[in-house]
Amino acid sequence: xxxxxxxxxxxxxxRHILLVLSGKGGVGKSTISTELALSLRHSGKKxxxxxxxxxxxxxxxxxxxxxxxxxQCDSGWVPVFVDQDKSISLMSIxxxxxxxxxxxxxxxxxxxxxxxxxxADVAWGDLDFxxxxxxxxxxxxxxxxxxxxxxxxxxxxxxVTTPQAVSVGDVRRxxxxxxxxxxxxxxxxxxxxxxxxxHCSECTNIFSKGGGEELAKHAGVPFLGCVPLDPQLSQSLExxxxxxxxxxxxxxFPALARIAQQxxxxxxxxxx
Amino acid sequence: xxVLYLSLSVADCPGTNSAQAGRAAACQGCxxxxxxxxxxxxxxxxxxxxxxxxxRxxKHTILVLSGKGGVGKSTFSALLAHGLAADEAxxxxxxxxxxxxxxxxxxxxxxxxxxxxxxxxxxxxxVEENLGVMSVGFxxxxxxxxxxxxxxxxxxxxxxxLCDVxWGEIDYxxxxxxxxxxxxxxxxxxxxxxxxxxxxxxxxTPQEVSLQDVRKEINFCQKVKLxxxxxxxxxxxxxxxKCKNESxxxxxxxxxxxxxxxxxxVSLLGKVPLDPQIGKSCDKGESFLSEAPESPATAxxxxxxxxxxxxxxxxxxNEEKII
Numbered sequence: 001x002x003x004x005x006x007x008x009x010x011x012x013x014x015r016h017i018l019l020v021l022s023g024k025g026g027v028g029k030s031t032i033s034t035e036l037a038l039s040l041r042h043s044g045k046k047x048x049x050x051x052x053x054x055x056x057x058x059x060x061x062x063x064x065x066x067x068x069x070x071x072q073c074d075s076g077w078v079p080v081f082v083d084q085d086k087s088i089s090l091m092s093i094x095x096x097x098x099x100x101x102x103x104x105x106x107x108x109x110x111x112x113x114x115x116x117x118x119x120a121d122v123a124w125g126d127l128d129f130x131x132x133x134x135x136x137x138x139x140x141x142x143x144x145x146x147x148x149x150x151x152x153x154x155x156x157x158x159x160v161t162t163p164q165a166v167s168v169g170d171v172r173r174x175x176x177x178x179x180x181x182x183x184x185x186x187x188x189x190x191x192x193x194x195x196x197x198x199h200c201s202e203c204t205n206i207f208s209k210g211g212g213e214e215l216a217k218h219a220g221v222p223f224l225g226c227v228p229l230d231p232q233l234s235q236s237l238e239x240x241x242x243x244x245x246x247x248x249x250x251x252x253f254p255a256l257a258r259i260a261q262q263x264x265x266x267x268x269x270x271x272x
Numbered sequence: 273x274x275v276l277y278l279s280l281s282v283a284d285c286p287g288t289n290s291a292q293a294g295r296a297a298a299c300q301g302c303x304x305x306x307x308x309x310x311x312x313x314x315x316x317x318x319x320x321x322x323x324x325x326x327x328r329x330x331k332h333t334i335l336v337l338s339g340k341g342g343v344g345k346s347t348f349s350a351l352l353a354h355g356l357a358a359d360e361a362x363x364x365x366x367x368x369x370x371x372x373x374x375x376x377x378x379x380x381x382x383x384x385x386x387x388x389x390x391x392x393x394x395x396x397x398x399v400e401e402n403l404g405v406m407s408v409g410f411x412x413x414x415x416x417x418x419x420x421x422x423x424x425x426x427x428x429x430x431x432x433x434l435c436d437v438x439w440g441e442i443d444y445x446x447x448x449x450x451x452x453x454x455x456x457x458x459x460x461x462x463x464x465x466x467x468x469x470x471x472x473x474x475x476x477t478p479q480e481v482s483l484q485d486v487r488k489e490i491n492f493c494q495k496v497k498l499x500x501x502x503x504x505x506x507x508x509x510x511x512x513x514k515c516k517n518e519s520x521x522x523x524x525x526x527x528x529x530x531x532x533x534x535x536x537x538v539s540l541l542g543k544v545p546l547d548p549q550i551g552k553s554c555d556k557g558e559s560f561l562s563e564a565p566e567s568p569a570t571a572x573x574x575x576x577x578x579x580x581x582x583x584x585x586x587x588x589x590n591e592e593k594i595i
Contacts (some may be wrong), residue, residue, distance in 0.1 A: 007295065018567065023372065023373050024416075026451075056451060056488070058481055058484075061480065061481065092501035093276035101484075101487040103491040103492040104488070107453065108423030109423075110302065110423065136372070137340070139371075139420070139422060139426065143420065151331070159385070164551045165555040167342075170372075173415075174418070176417065195519075197517065199515050199517040199519075204512065204548055207551050220498055231520060237481060238479055238525040238526075239525065240524060
């Protein structure tokens with residue numbers, strides 16, 4: 001019974017919890033979760049990522065630990081450490097699948113049960129930040145995650161969109177979800193915002209431009225910045241590399257670093 | 273140290289469709305046990321009969337799927353609908369079962385439209401005389417309205433879309449889906465088992481982050497015995513309009529869709545390059561095929577649409593032969 005108390009739980013040592021959401025799929029939630037974790041780590045923070053996308057778990061591969069196993073300890077499940085340093089730890093259904101290509105074909109109740117376990121049973125230890133990466137939408141996973149995290153008072157949510165209207169249209173609904181569930185919006189990120197040709201430096205707005213910034217203005221929430229399309233970033237994620245460490249001159253780096261800085265500034269303001 | 277594995281739906285679960293659903297030994301303790309045992313998931317015989325009746329006049333049904341979000345399912349569904357409806361003699365229906373993120377109304381230029389009821393049920397919203405559309409988007413009064421529903425409620429609406437909409441006689445029913453392998457996907461396959469599905473078109477982008485989810489979708493199709501018409505590799509390369517050099521923005525680090533299709537023995541229907549006009553047309557609600565007829569992406573899409581049509585025609589022909 002004691003483990004139900006927030007102070008005694010597996011999340012007791014986690015200072016800040018933030019969710020990465022989008023109404024829209026494929027806009028870069030897992031990418032932003034990963035790069036934010038790497039950036040925060042480079043600022044000396046200990047970070048965990050909880051991946052609650054049960055049908056399409058992307059996080060393990062983005063850190064090149066997709067073949068790792070999850071072990072149990074006295075207090076619960078041991079998260080997977082990304083390296084010897086142990087400054088980034090992960091939990092995802094990806095680690096629990098015997099065959100990675102097998103579909104997880106579950107209806108809501110089973111998904112909800114696993115999410116509750118993910119929130120209660122992972123022995124994170126002491127973390128500065130726990131980032132929760134989510135699938136697109138406003139359904140079972142989102143409702144269950146927010147409900148399970150409520151006693152731990154999450155910092156809030158970062159919403160990711162791409163610039164075009166079709167994405168922004170879904171992210172507006174996600175903003176409503178945040179309002180209805182009392183989740184503070186830390187800000188909006190406009191991802192895949194422009195592509196600079198590496199050969200001739202011509203900028204093409206492949207997925208349009210400006211929609212995320214406009215939405216932030218319209219909704220009265222902070223705008224965290226535009227992240228351009230960057231083939232080096234895509235490649236880095238494919239190979240599970242540390243983009244922040246290895247490609248500081250790449251086009252997406254400044255924007256990603258700025259997002260992390262705004263999150264850090266936000267938390268230091270709150271504690272002072 | 274104990275290595276933890278989930279006892280997943282893979283080995284132990286009898287399958288939500290099976291007669292043993294909810295009743296097998298492996299079902300003990302599964303959170304879905306009651307749902308499966310009471311048959312709450314699948315249509316009962318009366319419902320199945322009702323669905324069969326409603327969908328009797330649908331000649332071909334095509335599902336557009338992907339394990340991954342944001343790869344271009346809705347974009348392709350919309351263009352497939354336009355492409356098939358170009359033949360005015362054909363009646364085409366586009367059903368959007370993405371309940372949380374309905375993109376189809378915007379892409380078809382139907383934002384703000386509402387659903388009307390008649391004596392024979394809900395009327396689809398018509399883009400052309402021979403192209404009707406249905407989406408939860410038409411049931412929402414504001415673009416900020418969020419549909420924050422758990423699975424069972426989403427399933428209920430999908431069933432209504434099939435039973436209560438007066439589709440009329442349709443040559444092609446295209447069903448656009450959300451990403452994943454969950455309630456919506458199980459439900460649509462179960463409800464449409466009352467009629468038949470010609471097959472699924474699966475969309476991916478070239479990189480492994482997408483492919484790893486798409487392999488799961490292919491696995492899902494195999495589990496529920498849904499034929500796969502083929503795979504489309506979208507966002508396959510970008511040619512700079514200024515210097516004409518190609519960049520692989522979403523790099524095929526593990527061989528792209530081509531390698532995956534070879535390994536899994538499914539057809540690759542085609543590859544579509546990135547074109548900024550595609551997103552613009554979707555945002556404007558116009559058909560990209562009409563707006564940019566000279567684009568290499570248009571040529572790819574047209575060729576793919578033709579292959580899908582040929583697949584359906586052959587399927588029909590095979591069915592007739594059996595009779």
